[in-house]
Amino acid sequence: MHPEGCSALVTGGASGLGLAIARRLIDEGARVVICDLPRSDGAETARRIGAVFAPADVTEEADVRAAVRAATELGPLRIVVNCAGVPDATKVLGRDGAATPLAGFTRTVTANLIGTFNVIRLAAEPMAGNQPVDGDRGVIVCTSSVAATDGQIGQAAYTAAKAGVAGMTLPIAREFAQHAIRVVTVAPGMFETPLLLGLPEAAQRSLARQVPHPSRMGDPAEFADCVAFIVRNPMVNGETIRLDGAIRMAPK
Numbered sequence: 521m522h523p524e525g526c527s528a529l530v531t532g533g534a535s536g537l538g539l540a541i542a543r544r545l546i547d548e549g550a551r552v553v554i555c556d557l558p559r560s561d562g563a564e565t566a567r568r569i570g571a572v573f574a575p576a577d578v579t580e581e582a583d584v585r586a587a588v589r590a591a592t593e594l595g596p597l598r599i600v601v602n603c604a605g606v607p608d609a610t611k612v613l614g615r616d617g618a619a620t621p622l623a624g625f626t627r628t629v630t631a632n633l634i635g636t637f638n639v640i641r642l643a644a645e646p647m648a649g650n651q652p653v654d655g656d657r658g659v660i661v662c663t664s665s666v667a668a669t670d671g672q673i674g675q676a677a678y679t680a681a682k683a684g685v686a687g688m689t690l691p692i693a694r695e696f697a698q699h700a701i702r703v704v705t706v707a708p709g710m711f712e713t714p715l716l717l718g719l720p721e722a723a724q725r726s727l728a729r730q731v732p733h734p735s736r737m738g739d740p741a742e743f744a745d746c747v748a749f750i751v752r753n754p755m756v757n758g759e760t761i762r763l764d765g766a767i768r769m770a771p772k
Contacts (some may be wrong), residue, residue: 526599531576542569605635607678672772712737
């Protein structure tokens with residue numbers, strides 16, 4: 521399926537990987553709604569790249585319904601890319617016992633896993649009513665992480681959430697097959713996102729050296745290339761694709 525003429529919804533689209541794919545889809549002729557938190561730079565980002573901004577918390581049904589509605593007003597919603605999420609680095613045990621507050625674990629899993637599922641279920645509803653194009657009514661791309669399988673110390677909540685995203689990909693793809701909707705997940709490694717670029721330069725260099733080849737952090741445009749390939753190739757379905765330069769994360 522070619523993005524030209526399609527409506528697309530990109531969550532977490534105000535920065536990082538989400539912004540890169542929003543730009544790519546616009547360049548390929550899609551009409552894009554970027555969805556991000558109200559406090560983000562989403563409105564200015566959308567104005568700059570030629571998108572529409574839908575302020576939303578992906579864990580809130582009313583917010584996501586409004587974002588989906590904004591996308592369907594631009595045309596048939598055929599492309600959804602889930603990039604919204606939050607980081608977490610909290611050990612389970614500290615010197616005085618349990619270090620991870622249960623509320624913190626719940627927040628991380630809710631934002632990264634339940635928020636992704638919320639977008640999938642609400643976006644699939646109008647998508648299932650589309651007329652097929654090149655055999656597809658739509659494609660939903662989710663973002664996991666190499667942490668889903670290589671979780672480091674302090675990443676219990678984040679790993680659980682990202683493993684959940686990868687784990688639900690195949691059963692949802694199998695269910696949505698009857699509607700001609702594909703579901704695919706990308707598990708990126710070290711990419712130049714605001715989170716990693718906010719680290720000290722020495723830490724960034726150390727992370728880059730851990731990537732076997734190419735021995736650097738990924739460019740968000742390379743993530744966008746992968747998503748664009750998924751959108752175009754009808755045989756890519758029900759899979760989680762590692763995009764990581766062959767990195768396997770050490771325990772810490």
